[in-house]
Amino acid sequence: MTLSLTVHGAAQTVTGSCHELRAGKSRILLDCGLFQGSRSLEALNHEPLPFDIAGLDAVVLGHAHIDHSGQLPRLSAAGYKGAIWCTEETAELLQFMLADAGRIQEYEAERRNRRRDRAGDDPFEPIYTEADAIAAARLARVVKLGEWFEPAPGFRCRLWNAGHILGSASIEVEAEGTRLLYSGDLGPDNKAFHADPDAPTGFDHVICESTYGDRSRTKVSIAERRQLLEAEILAARTRGGNLVIPAFALERTQELLLDIATLSSAGRIGNAMVFVDSPLANRATTAFRKYADELEDTGGRDVFGHPSIRYVNDVAESMKLNTMSGAIIMAASGMCEAGRIRHHLFYNLPRRDSTILFVGFQAEGSLGRVILDGAKRVRISGRDVQVRAQVREIDSYSAHADQAELLAWIAKRGPIAGSLLLDHGEKESIAELRRLAESQSLAPSLVVPEIGETWELPPGQPARRTKTGRVDLRPALGRDWQNDYADLATSLKRRLAEIRDAEARRKAIAQMRAVLDSYSEFREHKKGKHH
Template structure:
């Protein structure tokens, strides 16, 4: 008997993680995540599921990040009522992560429907609601690390510490005489709160993430990382500006708070107003407090209650932050695609004295990536915004292993007798990691799967592809036409202004209109 795996997401992209494992007619999902990034990538969330929810026996969830769990409400809304197995910490975090995702879906649908440029269009429907999210959360079932359990007949599974975020796990699966390991997201060395990633060895096949497969970070200790943060705080506040940090509500925010509280207590930074402007981050911090005795680097103390840290709750208080200078503002979302960070960017991007500090991965096509790559102007919620603020990055806060750490993790899981699959990585990152893994002879075959591909897995032999992927998705995995449109729209007035003759400007506008009309009238 063989095992098959199908890639429904996070193949040649970094979001939408979802693997389907089938053994003897029994099917389980490993993760069920939301696609995030450009409008074209987000549109994948609204496509029909690639499988019938009624045929899925169980879901095994690696962790509570939305790109791994954010389609569970859609799954539940379409009739799935089976268990969602995960660690106890993930169960607790999932309640808040999914509820927030549901509210965002409802809010974004309402916001888009109010936009003047959508007047007359069909109403935009939310992907799912907060009620759907809570239906999904009630299906969550806790299971401890290193504990074997059977999510379906003929399949057994256990979870290993992934060292990524609180509760995160890699997933080992046995069935049909085949043994595989799904890394999910692997944490780096010197990660706050958590021990090093763990796992077994001697697998037939491994599915490993490749988020940072094409880059190596400078090795820094936690103390060195704090020195980098001190420099950004001192420089920005010395200019009288705000330090605005787009941060994922889960784990990244708590790591920043740990460092800020430590630096403040050691009087290595002056008295600063620190605002955590994310209700979700505030709730997630409450879960960290619940498990604080088991976290590294806290000595069992509640570092999140430091007097310099203020937790913002309601929207009116959030808006009042716009009048501040000399503050540290931590807000979600981490890639600037939604949430309160957007109005802080609206008010701080044009300010030369402010700094936008990125501390996490920015997916291709996301607003965060566009700003990080040096855009001079961006569009936020339909508004044209000049980028005058300092744009900085500290990549040592990343919760993902870099290239060498991924190679070490794969080597520790060896020998691999069949195939090594590299997913959850943009194409260039996965290809580069694949070249290195091949040179290191980590597996008899190295595969960079595409969304839609299905493989037959047997013990001790390379995987066999039995269904092809979707080549139509290749062109939307990074930038799409809406990124190009935003670039054009944000710079159009300025570029027209460089044409000195007003009549020539009108001619240029008329020429652009003719070009657009010619494409609209052209046959497909």
């Protein structure tokens, strides 16, 4: 028998990580994450799970981010009772990360069903509940880094520090004579809190993430990064409005708090107050405090209890922040797709004196990416919002290795006897990383899998594809028609107003209706031919 891999997510996209390994009668998953980004991509979360839960033996989880763990509650809801193997820190984080994801699913379903533009549509159902999420978190089984364990008959695994977030790990797998390494998400060198990524050498196959495969960041020290943040805070205070920072609740928020506390203690940002408006981030911060002795760069200080930091949990208190000026407001989600950040954007994007500061990766099709790419108007919860605020970016807070660091990590894992498989990246990132990996002869074979593909992973030989992927998903990877619709809808009234003659405006509207009608007639014609 040969070890086989079926890719269920994070292939030519950066979310939905889920890889199924089969050895004989045993099957395990490496990660089981939610898709995030465009509405078309998120719709995949509502499809039936693409694997048989009844025959699933175990899940090995790299880290607690929702794009790697967020489908786990669907497993528990469907009756899965097996183990979810992970580090102690990841198990701790899952308790509230998954519960929060369940609450968000329930809230988002209720909110969408209340929207006027969905009147008459079928009710929108959450993909799982908070109760499902709590049940999934209880399945966590802790294993130490570097310690062998057997998640299923025929499989041996070890976890290695990935340097990405608290508890993150790369996963080493031995099965059917094949030695495989799954990178998971890799952190950059010299990242705050964590040691650099590490793993053994000499594998048959390596699956490596490619998030920043097409770019190398300017190398900055933590001190230099703080200088960049200081400059943005002071500039925002000079403008007079709020500084709104969309930040991932886990890791990114805590890194920012470390730097803000350090700057404030040194008197470099005046009396700036930061409000952490994310109950999830606040709970994640308690986990960082729990493992404080294991964290680097804190100098033994409780940086999270600094007097300049206030933690907001109450909804009413959160809403009051929209009446303020001069505040630093940090809220999740990092790509602006859900959570309290959306109402802060709703109130601050139209303000010329406010600043929106992005400090993390914005996936193609996400609201954060649309804003960062320079949109003049955006849609938030079905409402048009004009973008007048200053939009800024610091890319030095990334929790992902950049191009040079990815190539160095791959080279250190060598020699690779079979294939290097590149996943967890958008098409352009993967294409460039593949080109460079080929030019450096990092593996005899390079593979870029698609969602739905199955590959045999024989020992010492290149991977062999045995099942093609879902070509129907290609349009969903990146911007989709709903992104285009939101862009059109937010600019439509302005574009019509630019037509000075009223009769010409009516003619333009009639022409747009005629185009839509022509597609409806075409669809009805096709239906008739099939009956």
